[in-house]
Amino acid sequence: MEPLLVSTGIVAIAEIGDKTQLLALILAARYRKPLPIGFGILLATLVNHGLAAWLGALAASWLGPDALRWILGLGFIAMAGWCLVADRVEDGPKATAKAGAFLATLVAFFLVEIGDKTQIATVALAARFDSLLLVTAGTTLGMMLVNVPAVLCGDGIARLAPLELIRILAAALFALLGTMTLLRLDFGLLGA
Known part of the structure; x- marks a missing residue:
């Protein structure tokens, strides 16, 4: 039981205010579908952390800190661009919208979690x-x-704030994280 309890506590504390928590807010505001987003987070985390438990140390030694920094920094900047793209999910059938929220969450969480403090x-x-x-x-x-x-x-915030404003703020935050990562500016804000 000790590995379960210690792992739960350490990661829960490390995740508070982390970039993946920011991503959870953004996805909730963007899609307004808490259930598919929650399942996307669950599956992405299971896969990512399962792989990290087996291969994380080996992958880190292959990439090195500089390569990892560039991958993360450019990934954040790409995420900033993605935040600015208006969704077309609402135009399709409801099943597509649900799959869109789940798949977007699954892929985004898996990628953003690479090199994050909780993965480490x-x-x-x-x-x-x-x-x-x-x-x-x-x-x-x-x-x-x-x-x-x-x-x-995030779903509640989306009901109160205009989605366009949320998109712009999210893009700005991801661009800031990407720039800080590339310039090696941490200030205790970055997860990696």
Whole structure:
């Protein structure tokens, strides 16, 4: 039980205010579909943290910190551009809209979590404890404990604030994160 409890606590604390929590808010505001977003976060985190528990240390040694910094920085800037693109999901059938929210969340969460402090924590926790299953379950539970409320709040914020304003603010924040990553400016705000 210790690997599960320790992993849950460490990742939940690390995730508060993290870029993936920001992403949860943005996705909730953009799609207004909490259930598919929540399942997207769950599956992306399970896959990402499962892989991190097994291969994270090896991948980090292959890429090195500079390559990882460039991948993350450019990824954030690309995410900023994506935030500015108006959705066409509402024009299609409801099933497409639900798949759109789920798939967008799945892909975005998986990619943004690469090199994040919670992924790195997963690698360290897997090295510390014998049970990869309990570590992966614990880190995933920690992510869900913090991000599900963010998804629910993001949906409420979307009802109060214009979606265009949310898009612009989200794009600005991702562009700032990307620029800070590329320039190696941390100030304790970046997850990696």
